[in-house]
Amino acid sequence: MAGSRGVVIAALFANGAIAILKFFGYLLTQSPSMLSETYHSISDTGNQVFLLVGIRYSKKESSRAHPFGYGKAQFFYSFLVSVLLFGIAGWESLKHGYEAIVHGGHALGGAVSALGYTFPGWYVNVVILLGAIGFETYALKKANTELVRQIREYEWSGYREAFRKTSDVTTLTAFTEDTIALLGAAIALVGVVLSELTGNEVYDAIGAVCIGLLLMGFAVALAWENKRLLLGESLPKDVEDRLRTVVKEHPGVVHVDAFRTVHVGPEEVLVTADISFDSDLGTEELDDDITQIEEKLRTEDDRVRHVYIEPEL
The missing domain is CATH 3.30.70.1350 (Cation efflux protein, cytoplasmic domain)
Structure with missing residues (x-):
């Protein structure tokens, strides 16, 4: 449990800071991919808050009404994350990207002056996304360490079996969320760079669509994993x-x-x-x-x- 809490706290601080930076990049350049990534990081931050609430709630002492304790609270809050956060964030990202493709996106404009130099605003997006990749790599490493510990402890064959058999949905959610965050940041980076190099904003918009589909796919997968535990799954x-x-x-x-x-x-x-x-x-x-x-x-x-x-x- 302590390992899971540490994983969540590390991801919370990383995602909160990244969300603010990504939103700044969006305001500067109006990049659809950056807006999608802002939704993504906001949902990730909310995700960690819900997971921490679940961890805290699950520590309540058992009572007459709940004779086996409140451990399933973590299953519920993780399910809530998939439905309310990743589903909504994924849909909004997909919708915004689709509208940018159909109606045309904004040119990646804006300029930033610092230390006597002026450079294109899209540079800021690149720096922010590279920083996000660095932060998410750190958070993923923490989640991976905890998941690997469980794989060794229970002698699972690898990640695939761990996903099918683990009941630690907090670590499972954090690990998957950090992986998706890395992929999302990489997709946004490719979209921003391609749009700037080609002068065609459609690549940035396509990036936003891909990020939305990624988030929605994760929402479905996470909800499915929590369903088996909420319904009362037995040991393997x-x-x-x-x-x-x-x-x-x-x-x-x-x-x-x-x-x-x-x-x-x-x-x-x-x-x-x-x-x-x-x-x-x-x-x-x-x-x-x-x-x-x-x-x-x-x-x-x-x-x-x-x-x-x-x-x-």
């Missing part, structure tokens, strides 16, 4: 089978009649099991066995936080 089959084996191999267990797992928060899992025990076991022995099984399950996988065992004799 191989992990569940391993936990079931831990129970089956415990002395005194005759048969595992039912075994279920479900995520109740990022890296927090509820396990329930119906177990047939040796009929010769006394009440105290049975109670000791149940306690030992619970400890074994938590040792086998540290995501197991809640265990409920129904004994059958």
Whole structure:
């Protein structure tokens, strides 16, 4: 959890500063790509705020109304990010780029004077976008470090399996958002430079359309990943089978009649099991066995936080 929070805070400061700089570049040159990138960075900044709210909310103590805690708050706020922020920002970027293509964009004008020199305003866009690429690379590195740690801890084969199996949507969202931010800044940079070199503003407008499609695609992908967790996904089959084996191999267990797992928060899992025990076991022995099984399950996988065992004799 601490790793996820650090990833989000790093991205928050980077994206907030970048959003202001990109908007300044847009005001100076009226570049459609820079406006799209401004929407992008604003949505990224809002994204981090929502994720921090989710992290803070998920730390609330469990209550009668929420006996397994508030861990799923992170799933909800991450889903909210995809619908309200990336969807809206993506649509606005796409619409603005389309209008620039159909009706014609503004020439990249404006000039900046500094230290006795005057240079074209589009230079500012190039400098801002190169700076954005630098900042986003730093944020992506932090998110990647946390994701790689999880890949190693849970012995996943790589990023693809991590995306399918991780319940840490905060890190997943930050990692994907930083990747998309890098791609968006690169697309905007290409659009701005091509428009200046060719004198044709359509390249800048096409860049805005591409950024919009990128954001909307990410919104759909992120919403889909959160859906599986909001609906109550179990642990992967191989992990569940391993936990079931831990129970089956415990002395005194005759048969595992039912075994279920479900995520109740990022890296927090509820396990329930119906177990047939040796009929010769006394009440105290049975109670000791149940306690030992619970400890074994938590040792086998540290995501197991809640265990409920129904004994059958």
